[in-house]
Amino acid sequence: MNLELFAETYAVYTRVSTGGQEDNTSPEGQYEACKRYGETQGWKLMENGWYHDTISGTKKGIDRKMLAELYDLIEAKTIKHVVFKRVDRVGREAAIIKEIIKMVYSLGGKVSIADKGRTYKNFRECNNDIRFESVVAEIERDNIVEKNWEGRISQFKKGSALGKQPYGYITAFDDSKSRKFRLVKIVTSEAEALMDFLKKFVETRSIKEAVDYAASKGYKTRSGHPFAHHFFRDTLKNLELYNGKPVKQEYSFFEEVFSREFVYPQIISDELYYQIREATRLKSKADREYFDGVRPYLGIVFCSHCGSRAGIRYKSKATPKKNGEVYSSFIVFCPSHAKEVQKTYRLEGKGSGKECGKSFRYGEITKSILQFLDDASRLGTAEQYSKELLRVLIALRDIQFQIKKAVALRDNASNRKDSILKKLDKLMELEGVDISSFIAANSENLKSIEEQIRQSNSHISELKRNYNSVTEILEMSGLKVTEELLSSIEVNRRSIAKEESYSGDDVRNRRNKIEERLLLDILPETVKSLANELSEGLGKIRGLVEMEEWETVNTLLYRLGIRVYVNFNEPLRNGKLPEIALAVALAESADRVGAVAGLLAERTPETVCGQNTTKGHALKNIPMLREALNARGVPVQTPDAGEEGRLL
Numbered sequence: 001m002n003l004e005l006f007a008e009t010y011a012v013y014t015r016v017s018t019g020g021q022e023d024n025t026s027p028e029g030q031y032e033a034c035k036r037y038g039e040t041q042g043w044k045l046m047e048n049g050w051y052h053d054t055i056s057g058t059k060k061g062i063d064r065k066m067l068a069e070l071y072d073l074i075e076a077k078t079i080k081h082v083v084f085k086r087v088d089r090v091g092r093e094a095a096i097i098k099e100i101i102k103m104v105y106s107l108g109g110k111v112s113i114a115d116k117g118r119t120y121k122n123f124r125e126c127n128n129d130i131r132f133e134s135v136v137a138e139i140e141r142d143n144i145v146e147k148n149w150e151g152r153i154s155q156f157k158k159g160s161a162l163g164k165q166p167y168g169y170i171t172a173f174d175d176s177k178s179r180k181f182r183l184v185k186i187v188t189s190e191a192e193a194l195m196d197f198l199k200k201f202v203e204t205r206s207i208k209e210a211v212d213y214a215a216s217k218g219y220k221t222r223s224g225h226p227f228a229h230h231f232f233r234d235t236l237k238n239l240e241l242y243n244g245k246p247v248k249q250e251y252s253f254f255e256e257v258f259s260r261e262f263v264y265p266q267i268i269s270d271e272l273y274y275q276i277r278e279a280t281r282l283k284s285k286a287d288r289e290y291f292d293g294v295r296p297y298l299g300i301v302f303c304s305h306c307g308s309r310a311g312i313r314y315k316s317k318a319t320p321k322k323n324g325e326v327y328s329s330f331i332v333f334c335p336s337h338a339k340e341v342q343k344t345y346r347l348e349g350k351g352s353g354k355e356c357g358k359s360f361r362y363g364e365i366t367k368s369i370l371q372f373l374d375d376a377s378r379l380g381t382a383e384q385y386s387k388e389l390l391r392v393l394i395a396l397r398d399i400q401f402q403i404k405k406a407v408a409l410r411d412n413a414s415n416r417k418d419s420i421l422k423k424l425d426k427l428m429e430l431e432g433v434d435i436s437s438f439i440a441a442n443s444e445n446l447k448s449i450e451e452q453i454r455q456s457n458s459h460i461s462e463l464k465r466n467y468n469s470v471t472e473i474l475e476m477s478g479l480k481v482t483e484e485l486l487s488s489i490e491v492n493r494r495s496i497a498k499e500e501s502y503s504g505d506d507v508r509n510r511r512n513k514i515e516e517r518l519l520l521d522i523l524p525e526t527v528k529s530l531a532n533e534l535s536e537g538l539g540k541i542r543g544l545v546e547m548e549e550w551e552t553v554n555t556l557l558y559r560l561g562i563r564v565y566v567n568f569n570e571p572l573r574n575g576k577l578p579e580i581a582l583a584v585a586l587a588e589s590a591d592r593v594g595a596v597a598g599l600l601a602e603r604t605p606e607t608v609c610g611q612n613t614t615k616g617h618a619l620k621n622i623p624m625l626r627e628a629l630n631a632r633g634v635p636v637q638t639p640d641a642g643e644e645g646r647l648l
C-alpha cells in the first residue's frame, strides 16, 4: 500500500438532521466547502468520497450508516482525512462530537473542519479547539428543536394535518397557505376499497367473509398487505373519523399538550355508518351470547318477585384475559323484566323498567344449591325422600276430595237458584199477579246464592290448578299419578283410622296421626323405587356440578323437586348478595295444598260463600226479566257503566 498516497487521501462527511434543516447547511453546500478545503491542502479526494447521513446530530457515530463506513475506511488505511464543514455537522451534542472525533483519531485518521480552515494533529488539539463550537452546537440544537416545535404547534393549531394518515387519506400542501400547511385529501381508490369492504361486512356480519371478499378483489393496505382482521378493527376505531365526525387530536411538547377537533373529509355515509355500527353490535352480541351447550340450572330457577321461570344467558366479555382466555359466565335473569321494558317502550317511547331488573352470575346459584344439599338432611335417604313423595300424594288425595266437596256445594246452590227462578217464571205466566213482592222477598236470597256459586267456582278452579300442578311435579319426578295409587292411599288411611282410636283429638291432630302411620307403614313400591333412584343421584350432584355436567345436574335437580327462588327485584347495594331461597317444590306444594285443603275442611258453607260484595240488584242484569218487570210498571234500569254487573 502506498502510505504517502494514504496520507493525502480524504473523504467528505456531510449530515442533515431529520427534522427541517437550518439555512446554509444543504448537503451540496457542505460538500462543496469541504472539497475546496481538501483541494487547498493538496489532498486527493477518494473516489466517490462523499459520505452523507440524514440523521439527528444526537446519534452516535456507529449508529450513522455512512460515518460507520468512514470508520472502516480509516481503519483500512484507505483514507487519512475526514473533512466536516462545521462542528455542528459532526454532531449536535458535545459528548457525541467528542466520541466521533476520538474514534477518528483512535483509528488513525485526522479531523478537519473546513469553516475553521484547520486540520488537527491529534485528538487533544482538536477537542480543545472545538470545545466552544461543541457547546454552541448543543445550545443551537435546543433552539432549533424549540423553533421546530413552535412551528409545528402553530401549524397544528391552524389545522394542518398531523403525521401519518389513516387508510383512505393522504396529505398535500395547500398552495394558498404557508408552505408547511398540509391538507388532508381522500385517496379515491382506497376510499372505494374501504367502502366495498365495509358494505360486505354489513351484508354478511362476518369479518372473515369481508376479509375473503377483499382478498378476492385484490385490495391491499398501504404497506401492500391484504386486508386482515386487524385492518377491520383499526377501521372500526376510525369509524367516526371516516364518517366526517370531529375527532380529538393531541399534539404534545414535553408536558404541554395541545388538542383540537379535527374533521376528516367524509368517506362513509351516515347510512353506512349506522349500518356498520348495528352490524358490529349484533355480531359481537351474537358472538358473546352464542352457546350451544346445556345451560346450568335451566328450568329450576324462578323469580320470587313475579313468579316467572328465570332465563339463563351465556355471556362472554369482549376483552379477553391476559392469557388470552375468554371471560365467560352464565347470567340468571328474570324474563319479565324484558317484557316490562318492551311495554314501557311501547307506551312511553323509552325503554325503562325497574321491575325484576337484576341479574346474577350462576355461581351464586351453585353456592346456594350446594349449601342446601348439605343442609337438606331430610332428602339424604331414600326413605325420607319417599316419605316426602307420599306426603304429596296424600295432599293430592285431599285436594281431590275438596274438589268434589266444592262441586257439590256449587251444584246445590245452582239448584236452589234454578228453583227460585222457576217459581218466578210461573208467577209471570199468571195474569194480574203482583210479582214485585216475590222479588222483594227473594232478591237477597238470590244474591247470596249467586255469590255462593261464584265463590265455589273460583275455589274449584284454584283447587284444580293445585291438583294439576302437584300432579305435574310428581309426574316430572317420574311418579305416575293414577286413580289407583290415590285410592290405595285412601283405603289405607281409612283402615288406619278404623283400627285406632283417636277420641279426644281434634280433627287436625287426628289427621296428622293417621298420616304419620301411613308414611311409616305404607310406602307404595313405585314411590320406593323412585326414591332410591333419586337419592343415588343426589349423592353425585356436587361432583356433577364441579364437572359442569349440566344436563345431568338439571335433570336430577328437577326430578328431586329442588327449586331455586331468586329475588330479581331486590336492589343489590354494598356487595349485598342476591336473595336466594331454595325449596323442594314437592314438599312446598304439599304444604301449600295442605293449607288450602285444611282451610276448606274447616269452613262452613257460609264462610265459603263469604260476603256479598257486588253492587246493585242482581236480577236487573237479566235482560228478559228486566223487560218483563218494566212492562209491569216496575222500573228497572240497565246496569250503570262501571258497576260490577254480572249475569246470573
Ligand SMILES: [Zn+2]
Pocket: 303, 304, 305, 306, 307, 308, 334, 335, 336, 337, 355, 356, 568
Ligand atoms: Zn320477576
